[in-house]
Amino acid sequence: MIAIIGGGKMGEALLAGLLATGYEPNQVLVTEPDSERAAELRERYQVAAVPLAESARRAATLVLAIKPQDMVELLDELSGDLGSDTLVISIAAGITTSLLEKHLSGEVAVVRAMPNTPALVSRGMTAVSGGAHTGEAQLDHAESLLRAVGDVVRVPERHMDTVTAISGSGPAYFYFIAETMIEAGVAMGMTRDAAKKLVTQTISGAAAMLGDAAAHPVVLREAVTSPGGTTAAAVRELERHGVRTAFTDAIEAARERSRQLSEG
Incomplete structure (x- = not known):
């Protein structure tokens, strides 16, 4: 099960991309605090819109598609509900893997991703970097998910600021x-x-x-x-x-x- 946390433009682009590339609506959850927006996504894509804690408990992979300034509060709220095998992917600009790990309990696998706006038309370019507890299989899985909205390249995290500047x-x-x-x-x-x-x-x-x-x-x-x-x-x-x-x-x-x- 995959949960997309945040139903804004990039979250919806990934949701639409996943469904277009073979995922079934019952394999994807959405968490969106705006009730009208949540209802819109539920009706448009036939996916379940659920509270954050439920997404954290049910999903093996969480994609955090929220504003950077909201990230720490959300991570602290998530921390107690994550399973030991949960993969957390952040697509929020400037959020480092060390920050993600600091606010999530245990040795949670995290991936930092930097997409760009052509993802909205499935022509995006995304760079990914893994955290200290993230293995090759988890990075492969993150890349596979993000290919739903375009191409993906794996880079050392020290290059992520350059990625931001270029793509x-x-x-x-x-x-x-x-x-x-x-x-x-x-x-x-x-x-x-x-x-x-x-x-x-x-x-x-x-x-x-x-x-x-x-x-x-x-x-x-x-x-x-x-x-x-x-x-x-x-x-x-x-x-x-x-x-x-x-x-x-x-x-x-x-x-x-x-x-x-x-x-x-």
Whole structure:
């Protein structure tokens, strides 16, 4: 039995993903304090919406999909109800495995996961790290569950702040680029709808090529860049304005902020 604690957007995305990949409604529980939201999820997915203590007693795996600021209170409430073999997976940003273990009694197996928002359309990227009492089989199980909303990679926990900066915050970087490209098209006389369609499909197609190709991104970029052509002129301007350095600095800033949040 799997219990999803928190029925927000990410919790619902995982719930829908699990059901779409073969889990039956009677294999999944949901705990959501908002009674209207709990009723909505129960009606939409035909799953049982139960109190926290019942989820903790019945489920072998708990996925904590709540806000980071609510985590300590929830862990303290959960602690006495967990079985010795329970696996706890947290998808709350900045919550370390050591914090999870500190507030859960006994040697509970915990997994820290960092998904991103494309999980809402089953195209997410999630990184996972295991705690001190977490074995390979439990990490494998966590990865299997999280693949319901996209791809998964296992990393040492010391890299989780970098993961947050690259893939956790990453969608915003691409939305920023898309916004800029669309506005440039509009400024040059295109309709907003046409510019958005061009930009959206271009980003989607480029991402597909990057995912499918064995070639390095530099090789793919050079394949588009004819000597003396339009792309070469554009890339020259990007380099002149220090866009590469700005992106690197932005990612480093996001990593540092993630570290600050992790440290409380």
